[in-house]
Amino acid sequence: MTVSIDSAPARTGTGRLIIVLGGLSAVSPFAIDMYAPGFPEIVGSYGTSKTAVQLSLTACLIGLAIGQIVIGPLSDAMGRRRLLLAGSGMFTVFSLVCAVAPTITVFDLARLLQGVAGGAGIVIGRAVVSDRFTGTHAARRLTTLSVIGSTAPVLAPVAGGLILDIGSWRLVFVALALTGLLLLLAVRAWVPESLPAERRRTGGLRAVFAAMGGLLRRRELVGYLLVMGCGLGALFAYISGSPFVFQNIYGLSPTGYSLVFAANAVGTVAAGTVFGRLAGRVRLNSLLAVGVAITVVSLAALVGLLSLGISTFPTTWACLFGLTTGFGLLLPASTTIILAVGGDAPGAASGLLGGAQFVLGAAAAPLPGVLGNTTAMSTAVVVLGCSLIAAVALVALARPWQGHGEPAGQS
Template sequence: MVPPSSSRAAAVSTATAPAPAPGERSAVGLVAVLGALTAVAPLATDMYVPGFPAMGDALGASSSAVQLTMTAFLAGLVVGQLLIGPLSDGLGRRRLLISGSAGFVLFSLVCAVAPNVGLLTGARFLQGVAGAAGMVLARAVLTDRFHGAELPRHFAVLSQVMGVAPIAAPVLGGVILSVSAWRAVFAVLAVLGGLLLFAVVRGVPESLPPERRQSGGFVNTFRAMGTLLGRRAFMGYVLVVAFVAAALFSYISGSSFVFENLHGVSSTTYSLIFATNAVGMLLAGAVFSRLAGRGVRLNTLLTAGVGVVLSGALGQVLVVLSLGESLVGTWVTLFVTAAGIGLVFPSGMSIGQAVGRMAPGAASALLGGLQFLFGALASPLVGLFGEDSSLPMALIMLVAAAGAGLALLGLARPWQGQGEPASV
């Protein structure tokens, strides 16, 4: 998704508008490929969810064993990002990106033909490790390639992709399952991975030349990650993004139960509610892109985003405590929360990558790895604390939002202005 053009530019006819410069065209193509790489993991996470019952029957596995295949994939995403990101600072981005894309195709095919749930679980873990390459290296390539106001604008595109992909994934999976068996989902993922492999080979040049790479082998490469872990401000921004991701994953895992079971809406109506909230995220991302392009401080936008997330989560708790289970109240407060998330992700990732520019791959690994780790830890908590009220989901989201606020004020300290384009 390319950020919208200005109203004045839109008024110029396509016949007379100047064509973009070759460098601009190549940048658009590069960001498009990186955005697609970012979408792979969310698609692979959720596309096969509608086929869980059929998978259990075909493989003779329990529902918990089938659900473990998703946990294995998320674990692979975390491990893969934490390994591949730092390695890319020493080896370069392109060869790891090509290897990861090829591995994703291979392990998707293994998933498609797995004869039992044990092999499927192992293949899903390795599929997650391979798929992590696209996510972690997309952010690193952007940091290598773009600077100044361009960087947050392109990070907004990746964030919007991350907002759309989880919504589209179950829908695509449902369409595939309506005409074929669950194994076809992994075959489609293999095809998508093959197309992305081709796009990477053709459209993603090496962005980290040898003279800019970490020297001293793997030890020094991972030592750079240790250095980042010890930087207060950097870890503050990482934890802001991670806690907000925990709120998002709690919403994703609990909202269908809240709306369909407690409020009695149909699956179609729930899809509409979920899509509406996703639009809120996309609109917030577009607002971020526009304001960042006009010189508004990234730290200001991040602080505003955390405040909106916290307000939405607190409002949800207050609605439940004062009004009980209110469909409209829950929908509105979740929309507000989703809009805040749409501000936090692009601003937090932009600042985090800028502050960690000394080792962009390691910085990307920590930003992405902890994001999925916190999300994976938060997701099962919603069901663990009861299914007769929406209060558990609301409280978990509020705690996560409060954690983001504490990390912002106590560690990131946005008033110090770190990571702003002018300071990089």
């Protein structure tokens, strides 16, 4: 059912639906880095290198990208519910495989497949909202999912650190499997099919992916995709490099590292809350520009301090807090704009959105390890580079002053 812009959606089941979609939007981002506080333990467990362990994070990101790029447009042709059920079930299975993986090779492969399966929940969740709601009602619910998705990767290591206090890193993946099972049952009970057969895209897979190609011919959409993807790249480079920065260089314990992450998560949550309150009153493009500016300034300051040899644990922490705060504006703003610009093919637009997020995130995540984790500079340089590319894409391609994707009356 599609709701007109001037009418409120039916209340029956809507609250439960959004709760389930929110859970689906959170569980895969949680899976990306919930085990990050255990990176040093995993290195010892498998007798492997830091870079090899960081590649497991990259494998999950690649899987999430593949899953969303493929499953998003497929759901435009096949419907949402059965793909969502299949994805939730396979996420549960591969989380258990991660928990018992005997070698780093098996672990990395399971992480890749866990990501592919988890991509279904993210991409189809957004498409379900686009199916059922329009106008301001859709924007509010997409904002909710975006804020959940943006805070989950920052909160996940905090939860992982708590689990590591009572067990090994493998217990993290048992917890993810149990969460996946609960979401599978919730989808079965409370998420009906939202795309009836008569509204599905016809013409087979060729037509489905042709719609995606048509979206990629829009300059402004490509710009917003790059802004959002490079923002995620900056975040995941920070996530993959920070365990070694804070634990190996600054000497924090896994619990201490989790507390630092928790404090940084406050910035993301606060910025997401501000975004939710201002969306509809302040231009989305203005909020996006502010988020990008905060990330660039924060990381430029960190690189400058490190270059001068005067950066300390508090200054490094403060600059990275700026990164997570800016991200709390950047992701929900760019997500809402992208889905509005690509609203004629919501599954394809959602797939491109997720693909850009996690392809660029996967490319950036291992770079701090490749450059060496002996100082904080390797992580800082990668994160700043991603932020600068996002800023260039915003100005050169997205051109926010043109008001793309704004609700009526705000462009």
